[in-house]
Amino acid sequence: MARNPVLFLSFVIVALFIETAYGGEIGVYWGQNSNEGTLSEACATGKYAFINIAFLNRFGRGRNPGLNLAAGHCGSSPAGCSAAINDCQAKGVKVFLSIGGTGGDYSLESKADAQKVADYLWKTTTSAGKEGAPAEFYDDLARSLSAYSTPGKKALLSFSPRCGSFNQQLKAVVGTGLFDYVWIRFYDSFTCSYMRSYQGAMLIAWDNWTAFIKTGKIFVGLPATQDAAEVGYIPPTDATNLMLPSLKSTPKYGGVVLWSRYFDDNNGYSSSIKVAV
Template sequence: MLSKSVRSLVISLVIIAISKTTIYASKSGELAVFWGQNGNEGTLADTCATKKFPYVNLAFLKVFGNGSTPILNLAGHCDPASGGCVSLTNDIRGCQKQGVKLMLAIGGAAGTYTLSSKLDARHVSIYLWKAFLGGKSSSVFRPLGNASLDGIDFDIEQGSSQFYDDLVRYLKSYCTKKHRVYITGAPQCPYPDKQNGPALNTGLFDYVWVQFYNNPSCEYIPGNSSNLINSWNLWSKSLKAKKLFLGLPASTQAAQNGFIPADVLISDILPMIKHSPKYGGVMLWSKYWDDQSGYSSSIVSSV
């Protein structure tokens, strides 16, 4: 028969084990969203005011590298070239006061970009640091005004994968105790990603929101989630990043395929992927399409 002290110890260990299991089982994630590619999606301030998106990617810096003049495109929101986006300074600071992390998304499906060398990567990193992040320079125009974004999102969907790993390292080298530079990415779901693989392998990414859509081999197919779950597990096991997000279209119109009905996501998909220790939440493309569908409101309490 166990002594009183031993029984107490056993009971304490059981309580601790139950507590840890409960915490693990109830692990919750967060929502990320892309903003900037439709003038009818509301302002950046509107996006942050929803209180639903702790991470917002401003899309896109669509031209950069190889000696080109960088071009920021925010669709119908403002014209960066004429200085029209400097007004976003107040929105950026307001979002950050609410705890929202803002990243500049570079690349995209329709951009013109490439890195020609390690030196080119360094030049691009200096530009990003001085034009959008914490760097200051009287000779570099800041398209979004004096407010500093929190990091850079890699949405590289074309061209070579070369030298993006160098760009990541250069950007991370600007981190200080007072100013952290977040590095995030939105690779396609086939693993390893063709364009982003070497950069992801640096292990320097904070958050990665894999696009689990427009790729039938690794996306949700109506009535069949096995491809998606298998791909998620592979990413979760292999990815050198702190958090992994499930990237989804926010409506059936937002992508060619891969849309997951909210009830299916909540009942079938999320319970499976939340077992991953790297689970970070769900990323949505995009704020405009989410406005049309109300998708985020349907899932936010379950993510």
């Protein structure tokens, strides 16, 4: 069972010092555990504003695109999720297809290759998200996807880097300014994930990211249980009383994205922090 994807790109925004708190929403990853229920059931809970289907982990360089989902989830093509996606959208839930993930078979070899993958994604879904460490030509993929947008139908894009991932390729991808949502994974990175003994590292990383990203809403990616990540789990009381109040003072704050639906269903994490998000 995959629990720590590598890269997520998704598509489908008198003198008193008063600190403003911005309200947010909750998103979740779904698709990596057969015991997490169906996509329609996840949307029917009313807990999530966003659901990321994880993952399309085979694409590019002439490969036939393929999904890596738990047994019983949608089959090998995003088209297998179409009825559930329509059901979720009718409830107002935005559904993203996350591309990438640990152990996948994917890469892009050129701008033309990026265009082919964009064509496939647009035909199967109108929102996509990139997960993991940025690679070459992902900025071209984002531009190709964004070009499909019309006044009546917008391609929604999201991106999910690790909190400690600053490099030239990442700067090229985020620098396109095309992403509607950026969900930063503040887990499984010892330099910037939450640790009760030292919370400052996470806050410093958050400030760096919010200064770097110029467009879209920024979400805090968190594990929904301690078992869901090697490091970075924030107990609900710490999240509601310590961390989220600090992060919510940022105008770009969008909310929290959880890994994953299975862990959240077992731990009730989203319900525990909802009032603070």
